Structures are given as structure tokens and as C-alpha cells.
Amino acid sequence: MASLPYLPFARPVLDEGAIAGVVEVLRSGWITTGPQVQKFEAALSDYLGRRPVRVLNSATAALEVALQLCGIGPGDEVITPSQTFFAAPNMIAKVGATPVFVDVDLFSRNLDFDAVERAITPRTKAIMPTHFAGLPVDMDRLYKIAEQHQLRVIEDAALAIGSSWRGQRIGSFGDLTVFSFHPNKNMTTIEGGALALPNEEDACEVEKLRFHGITRLPDGTRDVTFPGGKFNLPDVNARIGIGQLARLEEFNARRRELVSHYFQLLKTDPPCLLPHSGYSGDEAGHSWNLFAPLLPLERMSIDRKQFRAALDAHGIGSGISYEAAHLTTLFRRYGYCEGELPNTERIARETVTLPLFPTMRRADVERVCTAVGEVLLEAKI
Numbered sequence: 219m220a221s222l223p224y225l226p227f228a229r230p231v232l233d234e235g236a237i238a239g240v241v242e243v244l245r246s247g248w249i250t251t252g253p254q255v256q257k258f259e260a261a262l263s264d265y266l267g268r269r270p271v272r273v274l275n276s277a278t279a280a281l282e283v284a285l286q287l288c289g290i291g292p293g294d295e296v297i298t299p300s301q302t303f304f305a306a307p308n309m310i311a312k313v314g315a316t317p318v319f320v321d322v323d324l325f326s327r328n329l330d331f332d333a334v335e336r337a338i339t340p341r342t343k344a345i346m347p348t349h350f351a352g353l354p355v356d357m358d359r360l361y362k363i364a365e366q367h368q369l370r371v372i373e374d375a376a377l378a379i380g381s382s383w384r385g386q387r388i389g390s391f392g393d394l395t396v397f398s399f400h401p402n403k404n405m406t407t408i409e410g411g412a413l414a415l416p417n418e419e420d421a422c423e424v425e426k427l428r429f430h431g432i433t434r435l436p437d438g439t440r441d442v443t444f445p446g447g448k449f450n451l452p453d454v455n456a457r458i459g460i461g462q463l464a465r466l467e468e469f470n471a472r473r474r475e476l477v478s479h480y481f482q483l484l485k486t487d488p489p490c491l492l493p494h495s496g497y498s499g500d501e502a503g504h505s506w507n508l509f510a511p512l513l514p515l516e517r518m519s520i521d522r523k524q525f526r527a528a529l530d531a532h533g534i535g536s537g538i539s540y541e542a543a544h545l546t547t548l549f550r551r552y553g554y555c556e557g558e559l560p561n562t563e564r565i566a567r568e569t570v571t572l573p574l575f576p577t578m579r580r581a582d583v584e585r586v587c588t589a590v591g592e593v594l595l596e597a598k599i
């Protein structure tokens with residue numbers, strides 16, 4: 219047991235090409251935003267059906283900029299899941315708008331669109347769905363609701379680069395789509411994010427929003443038209459992203475393969491609630507950033523913290539995706555409390571993220587499944 223290396227729940231794949239590329243950029247004399255960012259944006263645009271794409275230094279920044287681009291602020295409501303990373307509701311609050319949390323489906327962990335329709339008011343300006351774990355939300359239903367009610371859509375696709383809906387890549391159609399290149403995502407730039415946009419005018423606006431609100435004047439001087447932020451991605455990071463994007467399909471195919479091993483091998487007593495395996499006939503549309511079953515806590519004599527400690531003692535890392543955003547100190551101040559979003563709250567209690575990254579082997583999946591099985595059997599009541 220001691221001879222087996224620690225298995226983290228996520229690990230980026232950085233090849234020699236990435237390392238050599240970074241050294242090249244460092245030696246070039248130009249390390250912040252420049253030619254590598256332009257190349258990376260062009261490559262992302264090609265990947266996303268030639269839609270305009272602009273990169274930023276995080277998905278969180280891209281979410282904030284997307285909200286600003288839509289003119290969303292005080293008095294406006296944005297519908298979002300609470301079963302998501304804090305970044306989305308945080309940025310809604312940061313621009314002065316109100317997040318309206320809606321419950322998710324227990325199985326897909328994605329927005330319940332019946333609940334979305336009930337949550338729409340005259341103040342609703344946008345829907346901000348998360349494609350949880352890389353499984354797209356029902357895009358037909360999402361855009362039908364948005365069209366009917368004249369709402370903007372900001373897709374939080376931080377976990378979904380390479381996912382698709384009926385053969386069309388997430389980010390290649392729709393309104394605004396945000397991606398993350400944090401090291402735990404399907405491709406990385408260390409830190410970084412991207413925003414796919416419906417047109418070039420919006421892309422020009424994003425360039426200002428991400429860089430001080432600066433406009434270049436014909437006489438070579440600069441003007442500022444609003445107080446923009448500072449969210450540009452350096453060339454060093456963009457260079458890593460170019461190599462990662464070239465390998466993304468390979469990485470995602472490997473993730474799907476490892477997940478099929480999980481589905482085959484993770485048969486525990488008491489049983490976990492396994493994640494949604496992808497839409498029937500469109501399984502390749504799931505990019506599998508996370509493999510996160512729900513623990514059978516009511517049939518266990520230990521809690522989740524003890525379960526994770528036991529896995530850790532086997533040399534296996536795990537994560538929590540996610541705590542319920544509406545029950546954080548911040549959003550309790552907006553009046554949210556326990557019992558309002560039952561599926562979200564159950565997921566927040568029971569979820570555990572197991573190791574999944576492209577360089578894992580089948581033997582690693584076997585090791586995780588054996589350890590989870592042993593720990594659960596031991597704790598069975």
C-alpha cells in the first residue's frame with residue numbers, strides 16, 4: 219500500500235512541448251498579452267465553429283465581464299443554480315444584481331427548467347446555467363425559455379470545454395459561453411478563461427472590459443470611456459493553452475474511457491447514486507470533468523469527512539463539488555435558508571468527487587473502486 223503513489227482527484231497533463239513552449243515565450247522578450255494570445259484566441263474560435271472568442275485571466279473574470287457586457291446591475295435578477303461553484307453567484311452579486319437560485323435535477327445535477335420558468339419575474343435579465351461536470355443542460359429548452367422571455371444567457375461552461383449538444387459544441391452556438399482553464403479543468407493555462415461571443419462588436423467591447431476600458435484613438439493616444447478591469451491573459455499562459463487545445467479531444471476521449479471503467483467497477487454495498495452517464499445516443503457530448511457519485515450517508519455509520527479521510531488513508535484524494543451557494547453566509551443575507559432547494563442541499567451533503575484525469579490508468583480506477591467499496595462496506599449499517 220505504501221508503495222502506491224498518492225492519487226489526487228485532478229491533475230493537469232503538461233507535456234514537454236508545453237514546457238519548451240513556455241521557455242520559448244520567456245526567452246522571446248514578450249511575456250504578457252501579445253501574439254500568443256492572438257493565436258490562442260484564433261485556435262479557440264476555430265474549435266468553436268468560428269465564433270468570436272476572447273481570453274481572460276480566469277472564468278470568474280469572464281463571468282463578470284459577460285454580466286457587464288449584458289448591462290446587468292442593481293435591480294436586475296439573474297437565475298442561476300446554487301449547485302455550482304461560488305464564482306457565478308458571486309459575480310452576479312458583485313455587479314449589484316440579485317442571484318435567484320433555482321433547484322437542480324437530482325440525477326443530471328443541472329438546472330430544473332420548470333423551476334426556472336416559475337422563477338422568472340419582470341426583473342429577470344438573464345439565466346446563468348452551469349453544465350455540471352461537463353454534461354450540457356437541455357440547450358433546446360434553455361434557449362426556448364430565453365427567447366420566450368427575452369432573456370440573455372450566460373452559460374457557465376467552466377467544466378464543459380469539448381462538450382456538445384446533439385453534435386454541436388458547447389460555445390459554438392447560443393448567447394455567451396464562459397470557459398475555465400484552471401488546472402482542474404479539462405484543459406489548462408494555469409489560470410485563465412475564455413468568453414465565446416455572438417458577434418465582433420461584443421468581442422471589441424470585451425477587449426475594453428478586460429483592459430481598463432481603454433479605446434485607442436486615431437492620433438495614437440488612448441481614451442477611457444468607463445472604468446474597466448484588468449483581466450488580460452499573459453502570453454506565457456496562452457502558449458500553454460495552444461498545446462492543451464490541440465490535445466483536448468484526446469484528453470476528453472480518455473476521460474470518457476476512464477468513466478466507463480468507473481461505471482463498470484463502482485458497485486458498492488450500500489450503493490452510491492452514480493452520476494448521469496450522458497444523454498442516450500449523445501454520450502460523447504459529455505466531457506467528464508468530474509466523476510461525482512452521491513454517498514449513501516443514511517446507510518453509513520461514518521460521515522463524509524470520515525469517508526474522505528479513510529480514502530485519503532488509502533492514498534486517494536477526493537473533492538466536494540459543491541457546497542450549496544445559497545447556504546453560504548453571503549447568500550443567507552439575501553434571505554435564503556435550508557429546505558428551499560432540496561436536491562441541491564442533498565447533493566451538497568452527499569457528493570464526493572473521485573479521481574479522474576487523462577493520465578490515470580484502468581488500474582487506478584480499480585484501486586479507487588476497491589477502496590471505496592471497502593470503506594463503505596466497513597461503515598455499512
Ligand SMILES: *Cc1c(COP(=O)(O)O)cnc(C)c1O
Nearest residue numbers: 276277278303305376398399400
Ligand atoms: C472552476 C469553475 C469556475 C471558476 O473558474 P476560474 O477559472 O477558476 O475562475 C466557475 N464555474 C464553475 C462551474 C467552475 O467549475
